[in-house]
Amino acid sequence: MPAPDLLDKRLIFVTGKGGVGKTTIAVALGLRAAEEGKRTIVCEVAAQENASRFFGHAEVGFHEVEMEENLWSISIDPDESMREYMLLQLKVRAMRDLLFRSRFFSYLAAATPGLKELVTIGKIWELAQLDRKVKSGRKYDLVIVDAPATGHGIGFLQTPRTFANIARVGPIHSQAQQLNRLIVDHAHTGTAIVALPEEMPVNESAALEAELRDEVGVAIDRVYLNGLYPERFSGEEAECLSVLAAGENGAVRAAARAAVSEHGRARSQRAQLARLRRRVEAPVKTLPFLFEPELGVEGARQLARRLH
Ligand SMILES: Nc1ncnc2c1ncn2[C@@H]1O[C@H](COP(=O)(O)OP(=O)(O)OP(=O)(O)O)[C@@H](O)[C@H]1O
Ligand SMILES: [Mg+2]
Numbered sequence: 348m349p350a351p352d353l354l355d356k357r358l359i360f361v362t363g364k365g366g367v368g369k370t371t372i373a374v375a376l377g378l379r380a381a382e383e384g385k386r387t388i389v390c391e392v393a394a395q396e397n398a399s400r401f402f403g404h405a406e407v408g409f410h411e412v413e414m415e416e417n418l419w420s421i422s423i424d425p426d427e428s429m430r431e432y433m434l435l436q437l438k439v440r441a442m443r444d445l446l447f448r449s450r451f452f453s454y455l456a457a458a459t460p461g462l463k464e465l466v467t468i469g470k471i472w473e474l475a476q477l478d479r480k481v482k483s484g485r486k487y488d489l490v491i492v493d494a495p496a497t498g499h500g501i502g503f504l505q506t507p508r509t510f511a512n513i514a515r516v517g518p519i520h521s522q523a524q525q526l527n528r529l530i531v532d533h534a535h536t537g538t539a540i541v542a543l544p545e546e547m548p549v550n551e552s553a554a555l556e557a558e559l560r561d562e563v564g565v566a567i568d569r570v571y572l573n574g575l576y577p578e579r580f581s582g583e584e585a586e587c588l589s590v591l592a593a594g595e596n597g598a599v600r601a602a603a604r605a606a607v608s609e610h611g612r613a614r615s616q617r618a619q620l621a622r623l624r625r626r627v628e629a630p631v632k633t634l635p636f637l638f639e640p641e642l643g644v645e646g647a648r649q650l651a652r653r654l655h
Pocket of ligand 1: 364365366367368369370371372496573574575634635636637638639641642650
């Protein structure tokens, strides 16, 4: 049976380098899924609070806050995730109190690289369960994660496997394995890589896809090439503009030069799009550059219509 399409999964990680549009596209995917009637939650990690800003909402923190019909948002704080995890795991009250009082988690996290990522993914796993561990928790059809920028490789999604390998036996091992099983479950979990139409970002996105596929084993459902300029002029028109750009009339010359330059950019972006399509296996979809000073929820809504 072929794996379901992106929005029909239960868990989507939106990933890519810093500043490429991950948060914008995570919100756009959330809007789209919610509009299709799916109960959806967009999760931010590392307390960035960018998604809540889209909705002009105050910081949401470690709570599931409704932004629109069918659309919730949460900012996953690792300390809070650890606290919640321990409350669910440790039945002995005195032990829990002791651990919380003693700054236990801060020390443990400092001594254990990757622990914050592990408990963050643990919380994501919990949100994606139909039988929520958190008593007040809702059931979501879709969990969308605005993943951390991949400046440091693929660390985030690889964390469960790394932990499962370090802890060979015991509860950490089996829980890390359980998280990894969700990540590599192509029927329920997928990723969308966000790329920009420039040479280096295209190379990096192709490398990221290969790493996610070969080393993490997660499904890659989509590559979004974000911020594509429109092609406004035909070749003939562009030639005409070049003549004007070298002409005598100052105002016409300035306008024509700007148009020639934008045309050049749009064309080189098309070349990068072609390169990206050759170099990745996942279907590539383009998203237009929106000429607005700051994209709010309406900008994300415009992109949401173009996501399929
Ligand atoms: N299609 C687009 N058209 C115009 N502007 C865009 C588009 N997509 C994103 N932007 C703008 O680019 C900037 C970066 O976008 P965004 O914050 O979504 O990126 P990010 O990958 O989440 O960044 P970070 O890695 O810092 O979290 C924002 O100012 C956003 O409004
Ligand atoms: Mg972001």
